[in-house]
Amino acid sequence: MPRIDPRRHEADHRDDAVERFGADGLPRRDPHKEKNQRLRRELRTHSAIRIGQNARRPAAAQRIVLADDVSWIIVVSLSEEPWPDAERELLGAAHTVADEIGGGVVLVRVGFLDPATDLGQIGADRTVLLPLMTDPNALAAHVAAVIERFKACHVFFGEGGADADVARRTAILLGERPATSLHLLSSERATFQEAGGRTEVSRPLPKVATLASGRFDAYESGIAREGRRIEIELNAPAPGVRDLGVVITSQADAPLNEARFIVSAGDGVTDWEAFRGVTEALGGTIAGSRQVVDAGHLPRHRQVGASGTLVEARCYLAFGISGAPQHLQGVQRCRHVIAVNTDLHAAMVKRADLAIIADAQQVMPALTRLAGGHVDA
Template sequence: MSNLFRRDPRAQWIARNRLHPLHVPEGLLVQRGPSGLLRKNVHTIGFIGPNGVKRIDRSGTADSYKQLSRQTAQSGKSAAQEEILLPLHKVAHPDFYILVVVDGVSGRLSSHDRDTLGSAHKLATQPALMEKSAIGAVVAVFFDAISEEKLDTAGIDRLVNFEGNEYQHYNPDQRCADVYRLVNQLNPKHILFPDSIHGGADLGRRLAAKLSTTVASNVWKVNNNQIVCRGSAGKTDIARPITNIMLVLEECCEPVSDTRHECAPLVIQNAPDLQSATLEQQRKHAPEHILESTRQQKIEDLGNVSVNPNDINLAEAGFILSGGNGITDWDQFHHAASLLGATEGASRVAVDDGFMPRVRQVGATGTWVTANVYVAVGISGAIQHMQGIAKCNKVIAINTDDSCDMVKRADLSAIGDSSAILAALLDLVHEQKSALKGNQKDDQKNKNATSDTSVLTPYQATPTNVLEAHHA
């Protein structure tokens, strides 16, 4: 056997390509130096926690995140299928509360919500912001139903969920009244809202007005007893003392990633029935401005407006039908997207070939999407495309290759010709709509039924409605 040590061109190419799935795991390999000695890269050991402190697991019972990534890459499984047992952060008797009112769009935690929860966890655990023996708990407030599955890894110690028909539409007065009642019960030390267009910024300002206190907006850094806010369209930083109500920006803090939390439901006081109570009883249980908003709603929600899905920004679309090199009939693809009410997307190959405009490209070189449902038709799954759909909730793949990366990533896969599968899907939708239209007269008698797709426009119908009605 030769004593010469030969270089591995593939390993060197992976080390240079930061987009390669094995780039980070390969960095952990023990490499042989120019002198022939084995050398370890000590800088890749451990992981950075949400407080910015590097942590190293020396117990030998659990691998680090990067070591797990390498094991996952070698076994061919996705990282989402691997479960890491994180230490449990439990607060039995908190001395104070940090209240976080999340946006919770579609019942899920966005990246902005997780960053806000990370800031709250920092306020609850940072020694410089509290007394030596004080222990704080993070309380997360959700409105409407929760569809998020991993709340324990988001940094939530206590959970409050307001459910009801009044939260299914735009009703800021009701939400502000509920948060106001919760604040009076818990007396939190700080109240955090995501400074976003999904209701957090508006609700935070409404609550500050009802509490007659100041609110800090565009907060992007919390340091001891001082906060830093963005000013002049993000060109300047404004330092000010910390306030009770803060509207924090995205990426204000690292989300919680190194601990699990008990996420225990918090018992809240029942709201008095202000509609049937007398005026004296109402004044006894609630302030006058809360009674005014309860008796007289200032905003009337007229419901959702039917729009063309292609007019929705690709980054904000909830249902995307994306086509790639496997599409042979683009007219059929456009018809399917229109009938299903999906926003059209495309792979880089389809855009380069001229089948779709550049604004429809999905991926790291196009648009990063966060759809609830992402249907990939004829897309094998390039690295940059897989990065662009990493935050999608459910991925459905239609492909002829059952071993491609998109099928491995997908939650549901259909193996076969894309034209035949789309044709069968269109036939199913037409058949279901015809059956539902025949029963439309009977369904109109029950005005409370909202799951009937026959009264939905083509832009409002979704595959979930059609499949649920098909299996009923």
């Protein structure tokens, strides 16, 4: 057993006594200990009050409420399920655009819906219920009426089944050309695939579009939207879309922002018959510079450039275009540029991937012959 040093033991007790008691013999206060005890008492008291208040008066759930005069994006859902995944994806994509323009989202649902269903939870600022109907033309007419009621900027459908069919019929009634199977979008651009998914195409976001499934995230903000239900008086629809058969069109007149191969003319073109001949023989779309349009050789919607159309063709064939900065801006997103010009130092020649230094009037009929087209002697 270790021996105890009585003197050291007595000194230890003396030090403890000094710490616990003051010179006057009264117990010393520990302010830190008292503060911690007070904080613990207050915390227990406030927690009890807060829990009791919540139990008596539940806090109202927060919601995002928008005014009626904002810009609206409409989502149309023909699903019979309450909250299908495709509908949630459409609402998420719509909010991507609506948030950029400071707008809201209207959900248009077709068929019966339980009145207790809270569509604000999945992202609807407004909801419109349309009666179930089997006639797609009548349904498209009703959707068009809702679009007019809200002055909607864009309308999104799912790509598949009846949704896609109604989307195309609605676009026809509105006089719009829809974009289909979008897999990327913003308030300005829409990206989709064509030719069996082998080619990616980007164009300005149109008024009517169908969205590919599984490409967009559902609306998840943690705060529900208002989901207010709007009643709209619907009139009997006018006669719907009629099939007029196949209409033969020319690629030469295709919209410039959708053309894949563009044949463009500048001041260096004087033989307009040869220009149209080579464009037809090559299967291209007609375009021109501002000087050509101002001179009246081509209509204004055929102008390429900063003050015309910004094109994204796979190939841009320029005859007799010197290459003003505004025109070069219009073709900067083209994949390949071919320039035909007599000036070796022209800006368009410097921009081109391939240049032919020759007179356009000689090159155009030669290309027409090589393409198998007819050239007048």
